[in-house]
Amino acid sequence: MKKLLGLVISGCIVTSSVVTLAESPLLVVYPPNNHQTSAEKIFFIGTAPADGQVLINGKPINRSKAGHFAPSFPLEVGENLFTVRHQNQELQIQVTRRATQPELPQGLDFAKDSLTPAADIARLPGELICFSAIAPPNASVSVNLANQTITLAPQTQQVSLPSNAAALTGSNQPTAQFIPGKYEGCTTLPQPGFLTYGNNIMPGAVIPDASKNVDLGKPEFQLTLNGKTITQPGTGQIQILSPSNLQVAEVVVDAGVARTGPSTDYSRLTPLPHRTRASITGREGEWLRLDYGGWINSQETRTLPGAIPPHTTIRSVGYRRLSDATEIVFPLQVPVPISVQQGDNNFTLTLYNTTAQTDTIRLDDDPLISRLDWQQVAPGQAQYTFNLKKAQQWGYKLRYDNTTLVLALRHPPTIKRERRNPLSGIKILLDPGHGGKESGAIGPNGYTEKEVNLVVSKLLRDELVKLGATVVMTRDTDVEVSLGDRMAMIHRESPAIALSIHYNALPDSGDAENTKGIGTFWYHPQAHSLAIFMHNYLVKRLDRPSYGVFWNNLALTRPHAAPSVLLELGFMINPEEFEWIENPQEQQKLARAVADGVVEWFKTRE
Numbered sequence: 015m016k017k018l019l020g021l022v023i024s025g026c027i028v029t030s031s032v033v034t035l036a037e038s039p040l041l042v043v044y045p046p047n048n049h050q051t052s053a054e055k056i057f058f059i060g061t062a063p064a065d066g067q068v069l070i071n072g073k074p075i076n077r078s079k080a081g082h083f084a085p086s087f088p089l090e091v092g093e094n095l096f097t098v099r100h101q102n103q104e105l106q107i108q109v110t111r112r113a114t115q116p117e118l119p120q121g122l123d124f125a126k127d128s129l130t131p132a133a134d135i136a137r138l139p140g141e142l143i144c145f146s147a148i149a150p151p152n153a154s155v156s157v158n159l160a161n162q163t164i165t166l167a168p169q170t171q172q173v174s175l176p177s178n179a180a181a182l183t184g185s186n187q188p189t190a191q192f193i194p195g196k197y198e199g200c201t202t203l204p205q206p207g208f209l210t211y212g213n214n215i216m217p218g219a220v221i222p223d224a225s226k227n228v229d230l231g232k233p234e235f236q237l238t239l240n241g242k243t244i245t246q247p248g249t250g251q252i253q254i255l256s257p258s259n260l261q262v263a264e265v266v267v268d269a270g271v272a273r274t275g276p277s278t279d280y281s282r283l284t285p286l287p288h289r290t291r292a293s294i295t296g297r298e299g300e301w302l303r304l305d306y307g308g309w310i311n312s313q314e315t316r317t318l319p320g321a322i323p324p325h326t327t328i329r330s331v332g333y334r335r336l337s338d339a340t341e342i343v344f345p346l347q348v349p350v351p352i353s354v355q356q357g358d359n360n361f362t363l364t365l366y367n368t369t370a371q372t373d374t375i376r377l378d379d380d381p382l383i384s385r386l387d388w389q390q391v392a393p394g395q396a397q398y399t400f401n402l403k404k405a406q407q408w409g410y411k412l413r414y415d416n417t418t419l420v421l422a423l424r425h426p427p428t429i430k431r432e433r434r435n436p437l438s439g440i441k442i443l444l445d446p447g448h449g450g451k452e453s454g455a456i457g458p459n460g461y462t463e464k465e466v467n468l469v470v471s472k473l474l475r476d477e478l479v480k481l482g483a484t485v486v487m488t489r490d491t492d493v494e495v496s497l498g499d500r501m502a503m504i505h506r507e508s509p510a511i512a513l514s515i516h517y518n519a520l521p522d523s524g525d526a527e528n529t530k531g532i533g534t535f536w537y538h539p540q541a542h543s544l545a546i547f548m549h550n551y552l553v554k555r556l557d558r559p560s561y562g563v564f565w566n567n568l569a570l571t572r573p574h575a576a577p578s579v580l581l582e583l584g585f586m587i588n589p590e591e592f593e594w595i596e597n598p599q600e601q602q603k604l605a606r607a608v609a610d611g612v613v614e615w616f617k618t619r620e
Contacts, residue, residue: 040068040103043456044587045522050110053522057086058107059587061458062100069099076527082458082589084526114174116148118195122239124149124246125195129235131250133299136227137203138255141296144200145248147235154238155197159252160230166197181564183524203230203254228254253297260293262321263302265314272308272351276301282567283308284353289414291324292351292367306351306366324348325367326417328396331375331386336422338508339411340382342400344419352419354574356407356539361400363421368396381425406619407540409508409576424575427510429616435482436613442478443486443507445514445570446471447580450494455519455586461596463517463586464492470583471515473605481609497569504573511544511577511612514570517595518561518582530591531559533582537571544615545579551611556604558584559591581608 042060049056058070064081067074075085087096089111098105119125125148137143145157145166155166173188180186233248269285276298286308296303300312305323325348332343344365351366370390377386385401400423408424430438446467448454454463468489475485486507488500504512518533520526532552536545545563553560561582570580583604584595594600 040098040100040105041459042098042105042107043458043460045107045109047107048110049107050112051089051522052112052114053089054111055086055088056094056109056522057084057520057524057526057587058096058098059084059456059458059526060098062103066101069097071097076589078589078593080459080589080593082592084458084587084589086525086527115191115193116195118148119150122150122237122242122244124235124237127249129246129248131248131252131298133249134251134253134297135299136253136255136297138257138295139204140202142200142202143252144198145233145235146196146198147237148195149197149237150239151194152239153197156236157199157233157248158236159201159233160203162201162203164199164201166199169196169198170194172196177521179521180523183520183529185523225256225259227256227259230254250299255295260295260305260323262291262318262324263294263304263310263312263315264318265290265310266316267314270310270314272304272310274309276303276309280309282572286310286351287349287412287414287419289349289416290351291318291321291349293323304351308351323367324350325369325394326350326365327369327371328365329371329373331372331388331398333376333378335378335380339422339424340380342377342386342398342421342423344398344421346417346419349414349417349419352412354410354412358405358539359402361402361407361410361423363398363400364391365396365398365419367394369394370396382423404619406543407577408510409540409574411505411575424508426619429620430482432482437478437616438482440482440616441484441486441507441509442612443488443504443509443512443576444471444475444478445488445500445512446490447514447516447570449489449492452494455517457586457592457596458589459592459596461586461592463519466517466586466595466601467515468492470601470605473602474513474515474608477605477609478612481613483612501569501573504578505575509576511579512570512573513608513612514578514580516580516582518585519587520585526585526587527589529561530585530588531561532556532584533561533564535564535566535568535571535580535582536578537565537567538574538578540574541571541577541579543618544577547615547618548579548581548608548611551614552583552604552607555607555611558594561585 040062042058044059045056061082062068068083075083077083091111091113094109096107116125128148130146147155147166149155157164170192172191172193174191175188176186230252232251234245235248236245265286265288268288272283272286273280292304292306294302295305301309302312303309326346328344328346334341350368353364355362375386383400384403387399389397391397408426411422413420428439432438448464456462478485488503489495520529534545534549536542549563568580571578584591586592
């Protein structure tokens with residue numbers, strides 16, 4: 015459930031609007047008519063006058079005291095028609111459930127868009143290249159490429175993984191699926207400079223230039239069924255890269271998004287600072303695989319003609335103490351990829367394509383670091399571990415100054431410990447989620463998440479200021495602020511902590527009627543303590559249900575310049591909890607509790 019449109023029914027007149035309430039209407043804010051989903055069920059979020067029953071397809075549903083509702087109904091594959099009725103008001107909503115299994119072709123044919131690789135790919139010699147297709151069962155399927163014939167075998171039993179969002183509904187179990195008509199097979203291809211005959215690699219009498227890439231073109235898929243055969247070219251071109259002539263990519267954005275694989279479905283790695291260079295060892299569509307293992311979108315890079323594979327030595331390591339941070343300086347010959355790992359009392363930085371010649375490191379007695387250790391953990395991989403004096407970390411920044419890597423580890427904030435102003439000297443960034451065109455979740459009566467986020471954030475700001483804090487807000491009016499701008503503001507302002515204020519919803523497969531409570535979300539280990547503490551404090555102080563504490567890859571938990579936590583303070587779509595959410599007196603109590611929780615957490619960090 016994301017941005018929602020409401021359907022307002024007054025008498026027999028049906029209108030579609032962004033929830034402007036008529037007098038005592040039957041209102042359904044979700045799902046919109048003609049909604050499509052792959053979920054097995056759907057919930058209906060709405061309201062009606064408290065008197066009388068609301069029926070959906072003739073069945074009475076539960077409602078809150080104010081008349082709000084959120085029942086779930088099963089869906090059949092295809093079109094599902096629901097009739098919602100309250101007294102003389104009626105609304106029809108159609109929901110289409112999409113099939114999750116691929117549609118088998120009719121007759122001698124491949125299923126539409128089923129041939130993979132679907133995009134152009136490039137691999138190193140000897141790497142596995144896999145192909146797949148969907149075709150009628152009991153067929154013979156193969157691929158011809160570079161004088162090889164690769165048989166694609168039937169793969170009818172497969173395990174399907176749930177989406178990441180399944181963890182939010184407690185339904186994240188793998189399921190075994192029977193998929194008729196799925197065929198897969200893999201092969202390896204030799205290094206340029208060799209020819210193949212059949213499946214045998216033979217030194218060729220006519221040897222291509224081993225320093226050049228080999229373009230193999232598109233694979234040809236062949237399907238035979240009942241004595242008849244068809245062929246069809248694949249979608250993506252296949253190229254074998256020359257290991258001796260790899261291109262070099264340079265990151266051109268402030269923080270290149272590195273991932274574990276070639277799409278946004280894959281997990282994030284440590285962002286690559288501007289100017290980072292690495293050899294390109296593979297391609298898939300617009301994604302590049304870099305020599306240290308991470309993938310990056312080509313739009314965040316440029317290729318450097320004539321550049322040699324980046325590799326550096328490192329000798330001495332420098333140190334300088336600033337007023338609010340300790341900077342460690344790593345002089346390098348070329349900006350190389352890096353990764354960061356935070357532990358309970360340590361911070362580890364790994365430099366790739368790096369060989370140590372280190373004999374001297376300066377590190378004075380420091381308010382943050384007790385000792386710096388280093389080791390060459392593998393060829394081309396140097397690792398630096400900062401042993402810290404306290405478990406709580408307060409943020410870090412990484413940048414390249416030309417070819418020198420600069421790591422800034424932030425010092426703990428200076429707390430003046432004034433009894434009446436316990437947050438004196440503390441800067442806190444508040445981020446009221448959504449805004450402008452981005453309404454966020456919508457409650458049963460049309461009250462939007464963006465509105466309540468802003469109301470509660472302003473109340474929280476006032477409470478924090480009373481306690482002596484300096485408060486910075488990403489927005490204080492109903493304007494749209496991009497996620498990138500919000501993240502950049504955390505980096506620029508360097509607050510002691512950052513809190514993003516939100517209210518919750520669920521994916522279509524969730525149980526909106528029975529799911530409620532406060533949840534907190536963190537990403538970097540430096541924010542874990544804050545997330546745990548605020549969750550436990552608010553649940554106990556306000557006597558609210560617990561939704562849980564989640565590690566989550568969210569835009570407003572990813573900033574690493576400060577401990578950053580996203581608070582989901584209740585479910586907009588739960589009928590009973592929504593009445594608490596929109597109550598002005600409860601909003602004030604909540605703001606005061608969050609502010610007091612912040613004070614108590616800082617006490618635990620001293």
